[in-house]
Amino acid sequence: MEFHTEFKPLTVQPQEIEGKSFEIITEELGEHPFTEEQYPVVQRVIHASADFELGRSMLFHPDAIEAGIRAIREGRKLVADVQMVQVGISKPRIEKFGGSVHVYISDPDVMEEAKRLNTTRAIVATRKAVREADGGIFAIGNAPTALLELIRLVKEGIARPGLIIGMPVGFVSAAESKEELAKLDIPFITNVGRKGGSTVVVAAVNALSIMAEKRG
Numbered sequence: 001m002e003f004h005t006e007f008k009p010l011t012v013q014p015q016e017i018e019g020k021s022f023e024i025i026t027e028e029l030g031e032h033p034f035t036e037e038q039y040p041v042v043q044r045v046i047h048a049s050a051d052f053e054l055g056r057s058m059l060f061h062p063d064a065i066e067a068g069i070r071a072i073r074e075g076r077k078l079v080a081d082v083q084m085v086q087v088g089i090s091k092p093r094i095e096k097f098g099g100s101v102h103v104y105i106s107d108p109d110v111m112e113e114a115k116r117l118n119t120t121r122a123i124v125a126t127r128k129a130v131r132e133a134d135g136g137i138f139a140i141g142n143a144p145t146a147l148l149e150l151i152r153l154v155k156e157g158i159a160r161p162g163l164i165i166g167m168p169v170g171f172v173s174a175a176e177s178k179e180e181l182a183k184l185d186i187p188f189i190t191n192v193g194r195k196g197g198s199t200v201v202v203a204a205v206n207a208l209s210i211m212a213e214k215r216g
Contacts, residue, residue, distance in 0.1 A: 021047055028052065037065040041189065041207040048203035049195075057192040059182050064163060065208070067187035068137060071162035072212040075099045077133035078205065081122060081140040081147075081168075088202030089139075093209035104128045105143075122146035130159040137208075139165045141201030144173035151180050163187045165204050167196035 025046050034042050038060050046055035061067075072078075075098030080086040086103045094101060104110050104125040114121040122143035129138065130153050138161050140147045147166045153159035166181045167190055168174045178190045189204055 018047070025052075025055075029055065032056065034058075034060070035065075037211075040211060041065070041204050044203040044207040045200045048199045049197075051195065054191060054193075054195045054200065057195070059178075059188075059190050059192065061184075061187045061189070064187045064189050065211070068163045068165075068189075068208040069212045069215065071135065071137050072099060072209055073097050073215065074135075076162055077102055077136040079103070079129040079133045079136055079138045080201075081105065081125070081138075081143045082198065084198035085139050085141050085201055085205075088198060088206075090206050090209060093206075093213050096213065102129070102133065120145045123149045126150050126153070130161075134160055135162045137161070137163045137165065137205070139201045139205050140168055141196060141198040142168055142170075144168045144170060144177040147177040147181060148173065151177070151184065154184060154186060161186065163189070165189045165201055167191050167201050167204070169195060169197035 022043055025043055029046070029052060042055050042058050045058065046052055072094060078089065078094060078099060078101045080101060080103045082105060083103055086101050089101050091101055105121045110121055110124045110128055114124040117124065122145045126146045126149040138150055147168055150159060150164065164181060166178060166188060168177060171194060174194050174196065178192065181188050181190045
């Protein structure tokens, strides 16, 4: 098959590409229930996933945005459930305020304890994280068991996260874990259903860090 015309991109400049993408998202999303503060998070999640259904399904605790911005600006720790989330987060904006990004799932003590207890590393890593990241942001995009364990620890008064961003993807317990998160009376960002993943959790964190940086 021969092609007689050459496709040329509208622009090759990263900022222009992002700006044009955001314009398209706003136009195609149309009317939505999100507040002015929540919308930048939804916008970046859609930008990262090209999934409007996922974006429309997002749920926010009323204090989620302010809680996330406050935690970042106070230099609280940010805990990721897996390395994919840790790698994707823009660390300079977190570190600017004295914060840091951590993932515990591959720590030797976590792997040893998970084997001893015959449970998942995600559960043991969550238990370790709540001891070391009081008031921090927990970003969970892959492990529903991590989110369910964090919810349990919150209910028991053991965990006191500043914000939970819980959008694990999958077919086993993913949707159910998010339903349980949405029942908590602490700041959270989540979505309805099976969709989610590292990319969208990273997008949510980065949106919050951009807003934190803009506060001056």
